[in-house]
Structures are given as structure tokens and as C-alpha cells.
Amino acid sequence: MNVQAKLGNALFDQLTKLRTQKGALSMEDVGALFEQLSATLHPPENSTETGFSDEIRKLAIFIEQTKNEIVNIAGIQETQDKEGATLHLDAVIKTTENATQTIMDAVDAIQATADKVGGECQKSVAESVTKIYEACNFQDLTGQRLSKVIKMIDEIDARINNLLKLSGKQVTSSGQGKLEIVKPAPGNSGHLLSGPQLPDAAPSQADIDALFASGKP
Amino acid sequence: MVDKNMAILVVEDNNTMRRIVQNLLRQLGFGNILEAIDGADALIKLRERKVDFIISDWNMAPMTGLDLLKQVRADANLKHIPFIMVTAESKTDNIIIAKQHGVSNYIVKPFSAETLKSKMVSIIGAF
Numbered sequence: 001m002n003v004q005a006k007l008g009n010a011l012f013d014q015l016t017k018l019r020t021q022k023g024a025l026s027m028e029d030v031g032a033l034f035e036q037l038s039a040t041l042h043p044p045e046n047s048t049e050t051g052f053s054d055e056i057r058k059l060a061i062f063i064e065q066t067k068n069e070i071v072n073i074a075g076i077q078e079t080q081d082k083e084g085a086t087l088h089l090d091a092v093i094k095t096t097e098n099a100t101q102t103i104m105d106a107v108d109a110i111q112a113t114a115d116k117v118g119g120e121c122q123k124s125v126a127e128s129v130t131k132i133y134e135a136c137n138f139q140d141l142t143g144q145r146l147s148k149v150i151k152m153i154d155e156i157d158a159r160i161n162n163l164l165k166l167s168g169k170q171v172t173s174s175g176q177g178k179l180e181i182v183k184p185a186p187g188n189s190g191h192l193l194s195g196p197q198l199p200d201a202a203p204s205q206a207d208i209d210a211l212f213a214s215g216k217p
Numbered sequence: 218m219v220d221k222n223m224a225i226l227v228v229e230d231n232n233t234m235r236r237i238v239q240n241l242l243r244q245l246g247f248g249n250i251l252e253a254i255d256g257a258d259a260l261i262k263l264r265e266r267k268v269d270f271i272i273s274d275w276n277m278a279p280m281t282g283l284d285l286l287k288q289v290r291a292d293a294n295l296k297h298i299p300f301i302m303v304t305a306e307s308k309t310d311n312i313i314i315a316k317q318h319g320v321s322n323y324i325v326k327p328f329s330a331e332t333l334k335s336k337m338v339s340i341i342g343a344f
Binding site: 101104129133136137138140143197202205 | 314332
């Protein structure tokens with residue numbers, strides 16, 4: 001098994017253990033674990049130090065290619081800023097936002113028609129309209145989850161590049177730069193921002209209510 | 218008796234979510250709804266006119282919902298206003314800190330009209 005595969009397997013195992021202990025992981029947890037494992041893995045006995053660095057370099061190129069694929073799939077527009085190329089999530093979030101707004105416009109039109117009819121029809125339509133509006137929560141949560149994934153890829157990419165610099169190697173740039181989240185980390189409470197949790201791990205509203213009722217100010 | 222004409226400020230940077238909250242409030246019979254796109258915008262509006270109820274997201278920039286809550290509770294003219302946090306942030310720390318800073322209730326996304334109503338009722342009474 002080559003170093004890349006070993007690193008991937010070790011990372012997966014450790015992430016699973018850490019997640020069991022801590023619950024949801026932050027991108028800092030993932031990045032720190034990756035660095036720790038990379039430092040402890042030794043190249044195979046019949047490989048040279050150059051071989052090990054080359055494996056890390058291949059991993060970095062793989063990350064770069066993955067980001068390119070994300071760009072192509074999501075139609076993210078690349079722009080240049082003072083520090084180099086910057087990719088925005090705006091296009092992805094905007095696309096889903098536009099579609100959701102269209103749905104809500106249509107729903108409002110249906111409700112307006114039902115309001116003219118009145119009676120049971122109006123009431124029945126209103127109930128369905130409410131359900132559609134509730135379902136449209138997805139657009140906000142999708143954007144937040146995408147942001148989280150991109151941040152994680154970016155963090156791992158940065159740490160791999162650091163390792164390469166330490167080993168004296170450079171990644172061949174494809175022209176795609178760092179994927180950045182346009183929305184900056186706000187205020188002093190940025191460390192509290194984890195975003196939506198996975199459905200299996202997320203507490204229900206009832207759990208939240210119980211905690212809220214029991215928590216002392 | 219709940220005044221259905223009370224001014225409700227919806228603070229949310231996501232256009233879709235802002236519209237959802239507004240629509241659900243209208244379905245509940247509230248028509249006097251103001252908007253703000255983040256905490257800083259909300260503070261400006263809170264100081265410009267009378268607001269009777271605040272429904273705010275947490276994850277916004279440049280001012281988060283938590284920072285807005287702190288500002289509201291520190292302001293003698295605003296500290297009495299009911300404040301519901303509606304957010305995807307659902308960790309225990311989030312809820313504890315929000316409550317420590319005086320949030321009136323806490324709703325986690327995705328949420329239903331029924332949940333919004335029940336939390337408002339718990340604060341202002343039945344409607």
C-alpha cells in the first residue's frame with residue numbers, strides 16, 4: 001500500500017474515532033489531524049524521501065483537480081483579487097435561490113387565486129402553501145452545507161501545500177486558486193459558527209426546547 | 218390580547234429565508250413586518266422606529282445574530298423587545314450562550330409554521 005493510501009486510510013480511521021468522541025468536527029480538527037498523521041507516516045523501506053514527497057504532491061494535485069471539477073459542475077465564476085485567483089460560491093447559491101424564488105412566486109399566485117375563491121378552498125390552499133414555504137428552508141441550508149465542504153477542502157489543500165513547501169516541492173498550479181467563502185467570519189463569536197449538522201447528528205426542536213428550558217442563564 | 222399589527226423585525230441575510238419567515242408570519246395574521254439583512258442593519262432600524270418583536274438568524278456578517286442580541290439587551294430602549302433566534306446553529310454551546318445573553322426563545326432550522334407560532338405564543342400569549 002502506498003503512502004497516499006495509507007494516509008487516506010489512517011485519516012478516515014482517526015476521523016471516525018474523533019467524531020465518535022467529539023461529535024461534529026470542525027475544519028480545524030480535520031486539518032490538525034491530517035498534519036499529525038502526515039508527520040508520523042514513514043515512507044516504505046524501499047522508498048526514498050523523494051518518493052514520499054511525490055506522493056504528497058500527487059495528493060495536492062488531486063485536490064486541485066477536485067476543485068476544478070467542482071468549478072465545472074457548479075459553474076462557479078473565477079475572479080482575481082490582490083492575493084490571486086478567488087472562487088465564489090455565489091453562483092451555486094444564486095441558482096438555487098432563483099429557483100426557490102420562482103417557486104414561491106408561483107405559490108403566492110396560487111394563494112391569491114384561492115383567496116378570491118374563499119371558503120374551504122382558500123383554507124386548504126393556505127395549508128399547502130405553508131408546507132411549500134416550510135420546505136423551501138432547503139435553499140438556505142444547502143448553501144451553508146456547501147460552504148462548509150468547500151472550507152474543509154480548502155483547509156486540507158492549504159495544509160498539503162505547507163507540507164510540500166517543507167519538503168521543498170511545489171504544486172503545479174492549474175490557475176485555479178483558493179476557494180474562499182465570500183461571507184467573512186463575523187465578529188468575536190465566529191468560533192461558535194458550525195452551520196447545520198447532519199440529519200443523524202442534529203438535535204430535534206424538542207431536544208432544543210428541553211435544553212433551552214433547563215439551561216440557566 | 219395580542220396586537221396583530223405589532224411591528225416584527227425579521228433579521229436574515231438569506232433572501233429566501235427572509236421571505237419564508239415573512240410569509241409564515243403573514244399566514245399567522247401578522248402584517249406589519251420589517252426586514253434587515255444583518256445585525257448591523259437591524260440595529261439601525263431598531264433605533265429608527267419602534268419594533269415590538271425581533272426574529273433573527275445567527276450566522277450573518279458583519280454582525281451576527283448573537284452580537285445583535287447582545288447589543289439589544291445592552292440598550293435601555295431595546296432590551297425589553299422579545300427576541301427569537303432562528304438558526305441552523307444547534308449545538309449545546311449555542312443555545313446556552315444565546316440564553317445567557319437573554320434570547321427569548323430558540324428555533325433550529327429547518328422549522329415549521331407551527332414551531333414559529335408556538336414559540337411566539339410562549340412569549341406574547343395565545344393568538
